[in-house]
Amino acid sequence: MANHNLGRSTAKGKRKILTLLIFSPHPDDLELSCGLLCHRAMTLGWRIVEIVLTDGGAGGNDLRVYHTEKLRQKRMIEARYGASRLGVKEIEFWGYADSKLSNDLQPAIKRSLRKLRSCSPAIVAFPNSNDNHADHISTHRIAMSVLKICSKKIISLQYCFWGKDHTQNIVLANPAGIITKEAAIKDHESQPIDRYLHKLREDGSLADGDERYYSRNLDKTILAMSGWGFDVHRLQRQTRV
Numbered sequence: 001m002a003n004h005n006l007g008r009s010t011a012k013g014k015r016k017i018l019t020l021l022i023f024s025p026h027p028d029d030l031e032l033s034c035g036l037l038c039h040r041a042m043t044l045g046w047r048i049v050e051i052v053l054t055d056g057g058a059g060g061n062d063l064r065v066y067h068t069e070k071l072r073q074k075r076m077i078e079a080r081y082g083a084s085r086l087g088v089k090e091i092e093f094w095g096y097a098d099s100k101l102s103n104d105l106q107p108a109i110k111r112s113l114r115k116l117r118s119c120s121p122a123i124v125a126f127p128n129s130n131d132n133h134a135d136h137i138s139t140h141r142i143a144m145s146v147l148k149i150c151s152k153k154i155i156s157l158q159y160c161f162w163g164k165d166h167t168q169n170i171v172l173a174n175p176a177g178i179i180t181k182e183a184a185i186k187d188h189e190s191q192p193i194d195r196y197l198h199k200l201r202e203d204g205s206l207a208d209g210d211e212r213y214y215s216r217n218l219d220k221t222i223l224a225m226s227g228w229g230f231d232v233h234r235l236q237r238q239t240r241v
């Protein structure tokens with residue numbers, strides 16, 4: 001499993017390629033919540049893997065196409081475009097029903113455990129329990145279940161796009177990734193992009209070029225991520241609303 005010394009020179013002078021694994025409840029969550037994280041990992045030469053748990057069939061403004069194969073296919077294409085801009089080379093669509101992920105928790109946990117063991121990530125990102133969306137909360141439960149079983153050395157970062165997470169304690173700064181993140185969000189043409197960008201600008205994250213997460217083991221996380229080349233800091237709450 002993950003080792004904090006990975007990414008540094010080995011005895012033979014070679015650098016191991018580190019893996020970042022993102023759990024996305026829906027096809028656009030990586031871009032919205034982890035775009036800058038992925039962009040930075042990409043520039044550092046990491047392997048980035050995304051799992052999209054639901055089929056995205058209940059997203060967007062056009063209710064007439066909800067739960068149609070046409071929308072599901074479109075969202076997969078959008079996700080591939082968006083994620084590829086941010087360095088994702090491996091993306092899996094698990095196809096659980098959008099908005100009903102709670103019905104498939106057990107199979108999703110089993111599958112996630114196999115995936116975690118096979119790809120040995122150094123960092124795993126997934127939604128926080130303070131998120132408003134039911135599928136995001138289900139994804140949080142799935143990720144927490146497998147992380148309990150797997151190595152404690154894995155760094156976990158929890159994001160929260162829908163809702164207010166007052167527990168966020170870490171800031172990742174990556175202004176160089178803003179343009180790419182925004183372009184990746186715009187790849188999701190079937191979704192309310194203007195609303196997304198407005199929300200990101202409103203909370204300051206897009207303008208400031210940072211993303212905020214919650215990490216259970218803050219000191220260890222900052223130390224490890226800084227060592228890997230990420231620009232991470234403690235969240236200074238007084239500067240945020």
Ligand SMILES: [Zn+2]
Pocket residue numbers: 025026029133136
């Ligand atoms: Zn989502």
